[in-house]
Amino acid sequence: MSKSEIKLYYKNVMADVIGDEHGITALQLEDLGDRTSPLIARLNKERKAGKTPYRDLPYRTETAGRVKELVAEVKDGCEILVVLGIGGSALGNIAVQTALNPYMYNLDESQRDGPKMFVFDNVDPAQFASFLNWAGDKLDKTIFNVISKSGRTAETASQLMIIRELLGPDRFHKQVVATTDTEKGTLRAIADDADLQTLEVPDGVGGRFTVLSAVGLFSAAMCGIDIDALLAGAADMDKRVSREDFVENPAAINAAINHHFYNRGKRNSVIMPYSYALKDMADWYRQLWAESLGKKLDLNGREVRVGPTPIKALGTTDQHSQVQLYREGPNDKLFTFLQVEDFDNDRTIGPAPDCAAELEFLAGKNLSTLLNDEKRATEYALLHDERPCLTVLFDQVNEYTAGQFIYFFEVTTSLVGALFNINPYDQPAVELGKEATFALMGRTGDYKPECSYEQFADKIRAKTDVDQGYLA
Amino acid sequence: MSKSEIKLYYKNVMADVIGDEHGITALQLEDLGDRTSPLIARLNKERKAGKTPYRDLPYRTETAGRVKELVAEVKDGCEILVVLGIGGSALGNIAVQTALNPYMYNLDESQRDGPKMFVFDNVDPAQFASFLNWAGDKLDKTIFNVISKSGRTAETASQLMIIRELLGPDRFHKQVVATTDTEKGTLRAIADDADLQTLEVPDGVGGRFTVLSAVGLFSAAMCGIDIDALLAGAADMDKRVSREDFVENPAAINAAINHHFYNRGKRNSVIMPYSYALKDMADWYRQLWAESLGKKLDLNGREVRVGPTPIKALGTTDQHSQVQLYREGPNDKLFTFLQVEDFDNDRTIGPAPDCAAELEFLAGKNLSTLLNDEKRATEYALLHDERPCLTVLFDQVNEYTAGQFIYFFEVTTSLVGALFNINPYDQPAVELGKEATFALMGRTGDYKPECSYEQFADKIRAKTDVDQGYLA
Numbered sequence: 001m002s003k004s005e006i007k008l009y010y011k012n013v014m015a016d017v018i019g020d021e022h023g024i025t026a027l028q029l030e031d032l033g034d035r036t037s038p039l040i041a042r043l044n045k046e047r048k049a050g051k052t053p054y055r056d057l058p059y060r061t062e063t064a065g066r067v068k069e070l071v072a073e074v075k076d077g078c079e080i081l082v083v084l085g086i087g088g089s090a091l092g093n094i095a096v097q098t099a100l101n102p103y104m105y106n107l108d109e110s111q112r113d114g115p116k117m118f119v120f121d122n123v124d125p126a127q128f129a130s131f132l133n134w135a136g137d138k139l140d141k142t143i144f145n146v147i148s149k150s151g152r153t154a155e156t157a158s159q160l161m162i163i164r165e166l167l168g169p170d171r172f173h174k175q176v177v178a179t180t181d182t183e184k185g186t187l188r189a190i191a192d193d194a195d196l197q198t199l200e201v202p203d204g205v206g207g208r209f210t211v212l213s214a215v216g217l218f219s220a221a222m223c224g225i226d227i228d229a230l231l232a233g234a235a236d237m238d239k240r241v242s243r244e245d246f247v248e249n250p251a252a253i254n255a256a257i258n259h260h261f262y263n264r265g266k267r268n269s270v271i272m273p274y275s276y277a278l279k280d281m282a283d284w285y286r287q288l289w290a291e292s293l294g295k296k297l298d299l300n301g302r303e304v305r306v307g308p309t310p311i312k313a314l315g316t317t318d319q320h321s322q323v324q325l326y327r328e329g330p331n332d333k334l335f336t337f338l339q340v341e342d343f344d345n346d347r348t349i350g351p352a353p354d355c356a357a358e359l360e361f362l363a364g365k366n367l368s369t370l371l372n373d374e375k376r377a378t379e380y381a382l383l384h385d386e387r388p389c390l391t392v393l394f395d396q397v398n399e400y401t402a403g404q405f406i407y408f409f410e411v412t413t414s415l416v417g418a419l420f421n422i423n424p425y426d427q428p429a430v431e432l433g434k435e436a437t438f439a440l441m442g443r444t445g446d447y448k449p450e451c452s453y454e455q456f457a458d459k460i461r462a463k464t465d466v467d468q469g470y471l472a
Numbered sequence: 473m474s475k476s477e478i479k480l481y482y483k484n485v486m487a488d489v490i491g492d493e494h495g496i497t498a499l500q501l502e503d504l505g506d507r508t509s510p511l512i513a514r515l516n517k518e519r520k521a522g523k524t525p526y527r528d529l530p531y532r533t534e535t536a537g538r539v540k541e542l543v544a545e546v547k548d549g550c551e552i553l554v555v556l557g558i559g560g561s562a563l564g565n566i567a568v569q570t571a572l573n574p575y576m577y578n579l580d581e582s583q584r585d586g587p588k589m590f591v592f593d594n595v596d597p598a599q600f601a602s603f604l605n606w607a608g609d610k611l612d613k614t615i616f617n618v619i620s621k622s623g624r625t626a627e628t629a630s631q632l633m634i635i636r637e638l639l640g641p642d643r644f645h646k647q648v649v650a651t652t653d654t655e656k657g658t659l660r661a662i663a664d665d666a667d668l669q670t671l672e673v674p675d676g677v678g679g680r681f682t683v684l685s686a687v688g689l690f691s692a693a694m695c696g697i698d699i700d701a702l703l704a705g706a707a708d709m710d711k712r713v714s715r716e717d718f719v720e721n722p723a724a725i726n727a728a729i730n731h732h733f734y735n736r737g738k739r740n741s742v743i744m745p746y747s748y749a750l751k752d753m754a755d756w757y758r759q760l761w762a763e764s765l766g767k768k769l770d771l772n773g774r775e776v777r778v779g780p781t782p783i784k785a786l787g788t789t790d791q792h793s794q795v796q797l798y799r800e801g802p803n804d805k806l807f808t809f810l811q812v813e814d815f816d817n818d819r820t821i822g823p824a825p826d827c828a829a830e831l832e833f834l835a836g837k838n839l840s841t842l843l844n845d846e847k848r849a850t851e852y853a854l855l856h857d858e859r860p861c862l863t864v865l866f867d868q869v870n871e872y873t874a875g876q877f878i879y880f881f882e883v884t885t886s887l888v889g890a891l892f893n894i895n896p897y898d899q900p901a902v903e904l905g906k907e908a909t910f911a912l913m914g915r916t917g918d919y920k921p922e923c924s925y926e927q928f929a930d931k932i933r934a935k936t937d938v939d940q941g942y943l944a
Binding site for chain 1: 479480481482483484486489558559560562563574575576578579580582583593594595596597598599600601602603604605606623624625626627629630633634635636637638658661662664665666679719720721722725739740747748749755758759762763765766767768777778779781783784786787788789791792793794795796797798799800801802803804805815816817818819820821822823824825826827828830831833834835837838839840841842843845846848849850851852853855856857865899900901902904905906907908909910911912913914915916932933935936938939941942943944
């Protein structure tokens with residue numbers, strides 16, 4: 001296991017590089033430090049008071065132990081692992097799998113140490129039917145990891161009810177692992193009733209901060225990922241992001257720079273990995289950022305709505321799709337590149353055909369050289385148009401650096417929340433849509449004191465039924 | 473083949489629904505019509521003058537004929553199809569494949585009528601190595617479709633050089649299909665030299681508008697997709713989007729509404745399919761929108777930078793990731809949902825466990841009902857916070873409706889370009905990055921009259937080399 005560290009590189013947001021109109025001056029950076037340092041101290045205090053239990057996940061060795069024990073029990077003979085979960089119960093699992101297992105993991109037995117792995121974080125009927133048609137008899141050799149704190153999420157509950165009918169009671173008992181609350185809730189009741197194997201969704205940790213708990217660790221360990229190294233990386237980063245000296249704390253610098261640019265009209269935050277492996281970390285980050293920071297706040301009696309919009313891009317692919325806009329369109333974006341120094345597998349570009357001497361300069365170079373030169377070239381082009389660029393540098397993508405990255409962005413998020421003076425741990429605005437789904441799907445009884453679910457459903461239909469007058 | 477039509481539903485952007493501050497009044501809509509109608513006429517005139525050849529792609533029956541002929545020749549015995557291309561030479565291929573073939577296409581022989589299919593639109597060494605390790609002996613049964621108008625795109629050229637060395641001259645000749653310019657350029661020279669099978673990248677059509685040419689059609693036809701129906705759908709949409717009466721023209725309405733909201737500060741355009749199949753259409757749209765509309769323009773001597781930022785989301789998945797921000801964050805987004813009425817494969821939700829009576833209301837419902845009710849619920853929640861919402865309605869996702877959708881958004885893009893008074897067909901801002909890559913990779917000679925590639929490379933390194941003082 002490599003002990004390499006990820007680093008944040010932030011020179012290319014500075015006024016020295018991109019000019020005074022868009023860049024941060026040395027004085028401004030000092031200011032940012034002065035404002036952010038006390039917040040690091042506040043976060044450290046809150047953490048000690050047990051208010052942010054996600055901070056302690058890297059040290060929960062008993063969780064890792066329980067996960068590994070369960071994996072040892074069920075992995076043998078398991079050919080397919082299906083994760084049923086959505087949002088925070090899926091995005092971390094997907095991100096870790098894409099980061100740490102080969103691209104052809106599901107297609108190539110020789111490239112995997114574990115079952116084929118699927119995450120269904122949607123209820124698309126065609127997608128799920130395609131999977132079930134393929135699975136057929138192999139369903140006997142499938143473990144379903146159902147993940148939900150409450151068990152009442154409509155998507156996950158529906159999937160569970162389909163699987164339960166399909167498997168029948170015996171196989172349901174044997175083949176389902178429930179990751180849920182230890183004591184209460186619908187999925188806990190179902191798990192107890194069917195005597196399922198269970199794992200814990202920790203208390204007080206919002207879904208988007210749970211990847212380093214059993215939520216993310218079980219599927220990872222099933223697929224041959226070294227979860228101890230993942231946690232060790234996170235713990236290592238914990239030391240760095242707890243430092244109260246601003247310039248020594250990468251999360252504080254990252255948070256301050258992000259907050260600064262948001263307030264200066266750069267409300268879009270583009271994350272752009274130059275590594276296929278890190279592509280789904282961008283989706284994980286999208287949730288973390290959007291749900292934590294998209295909030296209403298009261299500013300002396302005035303309601304203000306804040307929240308940077310996270311945008312996922314992928315290098316080099318999106319150079320040929322988004323960079324025209326990124327360079328020449330509005331200067332309303334902060335760019336965060338993820339860059340990897342060493343790739344496990346490299347490939348040398350072959351000789352140029354005689355008839356195409358103009359390609360000669362590429363011959364004999366490594367693909368990794370091309371990929372990283374493309375990153376430099378794109379960054380250079382963006383700097384040319386005064387667009388601020390951050391880079392997170394990875395020596396390698398492995399369990400240890402992935403764990404660091406996750407923890408780094410989690411604490412960055414907490415700090416940006418503190419800078420906005422909002423609560424980054426709730427998500428009040430998702431409730432209305434959830435209740436509306438319940439109403440439309442036929443739930444009965446009281447939705448509110450003055451309104452039944454039936455009445456609520458009528459109200460929703462009135463707004464969303466198609467009015468032929470506005471159809472073209 | 474179903475003859476169903478896709479429709480644009482636009483009531484939920486109106487002031488009647490979301491209020492006067494954010495919505496469009498009836499009077500404003502009339503105004504938009506008055507401004508847009510002449511532009512439809514202008515586009516129709518330009519098209520007749522041969523200035524927008526992409527408009528005629530649906531009628532090029534000789535292209536479809538040539539593609540089918542070539543497929544008949546090479547499909548037999550082909551187990552793997554690899555597309556090597558990037559940007560417009562990849563995103564359409566991926567979008568069509570995801571839309572029209574089953575989720576498990578590559579993993580399940582019984583669910584496919586064609587070879588396994590991969591598109592490499594990146595130069596990630598680990599990803600490509602993983603594929604090549606798996607392919608091994610199966611490389612003999614692989615067709616590589618290399619797509620590039622010029623052949624000088626660094627990514628595609630490098631992949632081609634790797635493949636050429638790997639296959640050796642005989643197999644290179646037999647197993648590579650080049651989609652390129654008919655007469656000039658690097659890939660044309662390589663194709664002629666090795667006597668490859670070739671297909672045409674049409675003249676005067678930018679990459680992002682080529683999916684309905686041989687660029688997109690060959691991989692589609694190889695994988696069992698009915699390309700005639702795809703073109704017929706596009707041709708059908710052509711009639712509708714050529715109508716000079718604003719209220720009868722869905723692309724004009726869509727363009728006018730998008731342009732209006734951009735000017736009213738809603739600079740982010742979120743496209744959110746409620747269909748896994750349509751998920752990659754959102755990526756295709758991202759390129760179309762960003763490269764076409766992200767432009768500098770001269771407004772009476774003042775330089776203005778315009779361009780909505782296209783954002784991809786997926787329902788229901790992103791309800792649990794982005795909707796908190798979409799509802800409670802800044803009101804700076806226009807939402808476009810894609811909604812599907814009928815799914816080929818549906819699935820009924822099983823009974824609720826006795827211990828979980830609170831889930832009873834879901835039992836016996838179809839997954840498609842849940843998916844579409846979630847869309848309504850999310851839309852309702854967004855309308856509640858005065859966010860404008862458009863919906864593109866599909867009866868089904870099939871070749872015919874996919875063709876309509878593609879053409880609908882292409883012409884919408886042309887019209888938004890006309891409303892912004894920019895050229896939507898060029899992409900001047902991508903050149904600097906391309907040249908910078910060439911310089912860093914060691915190209916020699918003159919980059920500009922006053923600067924060699926070597927000097928240019930030094931300049932780029934000076935800006936992008938890591939300065940230890942800004943590393944945390």
